[in-house]
Structure formats: structure tokens, C-alpha cells
Amino acid sequence: MRLIEDGDVLIVSGPVGDHGTAVMLAREEFGLRGDLISDAGPVMNLTEPLLALDGLRFMRDPTRGGLASIGHEIIKATGLGVRFEATIPVREPVQSVCDMLGYDPYYLACEGRVVAVVAPQQVDTALAIWRALPEGEGAARIGRIVASETRVILETPLGGERFLEELEDDPLPRIC
Numbered sequence: 001m002r003l004i005e006d007g008d009v010l011i012v013s014g015p016v017g018d019h020g021t022a023v024m025l026a027r028e029e030f031g032l033r034g035d036l037i038s039d040a041g042p043v044m045n046l047t048e049p050l051l052a053l054d055g056l057r058f059m060r061d062p063t064r065g066g067l068a069s070i071g072h073e074i075i076k077a078t079g080l081g082v083r084f085e086a087t088i089p090v091r092e093p094v095q096s097v098c099d100m101l102g103y104d105p106y107y108l109a110c111e112g113r114v115v116a117v118v119a120p121q122q123v124d125t126a127l128a129i130w131r132a133l134p135e136g137e138g139a140a141r142i143g144r145i146v147a148s149e150t151r152v153i154l155e156t157p158l159g160g161e162r163f164l165e166e167l168e169d170d171p172l173p174r175i176c
Contacts, residue, residue, distance in 0.1 A: 004057045004078045006147035009123045013046045013114045013130050014039065014138035015089040016067055020108025021097050041112030046136055049129045055119030056126070062110040067142070068164040069107070070115050071152035074145070081149030084164070086157045088142045106154065106164055117145065 018039040043061055050056050062070050071082035090098075090105045098105050112135065118126045123141060130136030152164040 004074060004080060004117050004145055005119075006080060006145055007120055008057055008117050008145040009120050009141060010082070010084070010143040010145070011116050011118060011123065011126055011130070012062075012067070012089070012140055012142050013043075013116075013136045014112075014140075015091045015094070016062065016110050016113060017090055017094040017098065017105030017108040019063075019111040020066065021094045021103070021105070023109070024101075024103070025097065039110055039112040041135065043112060043114050043135075045133055046114045046130060049133075050116055050118075050126055053118065053122050053126060055122035056116065057119065058117040060115050062113055062115050064109065065167045066105070066107045066109060067115065068104075068152060069167055071143075071164060072166045074117070075150060075152065078145075079150065081146045082143060082152045083146050083149065084143040084152070084154045085141070086155045087140060088154075089138055089140045104164075107167060115142075 047059055050059065058074070060070050060073070067084065067088065071084065074080065074082050084106070088106065094105055097103070098108075116126060127139050127141065130139035154162045154164050156162060
């Protein structure tokens with residue numbers, strides 16, 4: 001694996017926030033019901049096939065602190081910024097619960113997901129590999145590495161921007 005570079009692309013193996021939301025609802029007994037289940041599961045089937053890509057730069061599971069925390073880890077390690085696109089997959093039930101309770105899905109744990117940074121010319125290959133797997137059928141491009149900024153920025157669907165600040169504490173303390 002080579003170092004992360006300006007212009008590299010972030011991808012995720014599926015929708016984010018499912019695990020954190022499912023745990024929160026079960027633990028806090030809010031009385032809400034729906035089809036929310038944890039995305040907990042092994043990630044080896046997702047990580048091993050990408051190891052063959054010479055454009056693979058980085059892989060991490062977004063368990064602690066979700067996507068936002070991974071963005072801050074990349075900044076600390078490289079000095080480069082992270083710009084997340086408005087296309088991050090969040091399932092509707094997860095977004096609804098987050099909207100009702102004031103949580104941000106980009107900070108919630110994802111137990112069976114992987115975030116990867118790949119060279120731009122291998123994004124389609126990496127996504128095709130993941131989408132061919134049951135664990136990765138919802139894989140999506142979610143952002144890019146940018147040298148011109150040193151923050152984690154989320155582009156909004158309306159064309160605005162929002163800073164994703166670094167967590168001071170995990171929104172859901174560990175249970176395992």
C-alpha cells in the first residue's frame with residue numbers, strides 16, 4: 001500500500017450508522033420499533049479482495065466514532081483534508097432515528113463495514129469487488145482526499161458544507 005495522496009477517493013462497503021442506532025435503541029429503551037438491526041459482522045470478506053489492488057492506500061472499520069473519526073485519523077496521519085460527499089449511504093430508518101433523537105449518523109459505530117481509500121483510477125474496480133459480495137452490495141463512493149484543506153468537511157445535498165468536528169467522547173460507550 002502506498003501513502004494516501006491528494007485526489008485519492010474514499011469508499012464505504014455499505015450504509016453507515018446501523019449498528020450504533022440499533023444498539024442505542026436497544027440500550028436506551030426509547031420504545032421505538034422498526035427494521036433496524038446491527039450491521040455487526042466480520043470484515044475479512046471485504047478487506048482481503050482489496051489487498052490485491054495496487055491503488056489501495058488505507059482500510060479501516062468505522063467502529064469507534066464512525067466516518068467522522070476516520071476522517072480525523074486520516075488528517076492526523078497525513079496532514080491532508082477529507083471531503084465527504086453528500087452521497088454517503090444512510091438507510092432511511094437510521095436517518096429518521098437520528099433526526100428524532102439528535103444523533104449524527106456520521107459519528108455512529110458501524111461494526112460490519114469498511115472504509116477504504118483508493119487511487120482514483122481504481123475506484124470502479126474496488127466498488128465492483130465489494131458490490132459482488134453480499135456484505136458489500138451497498139458499497140459507495142463517499143469522498144476524497146484534498147490537500148487544500150485540513151478539516152473533515154461534509155458536502156450537503158443542497159450544495160453547502162458542514163464541518164465534522166472531532167469527537168471528544170464516543171456517543172455510545174462500549175458495551176463489549
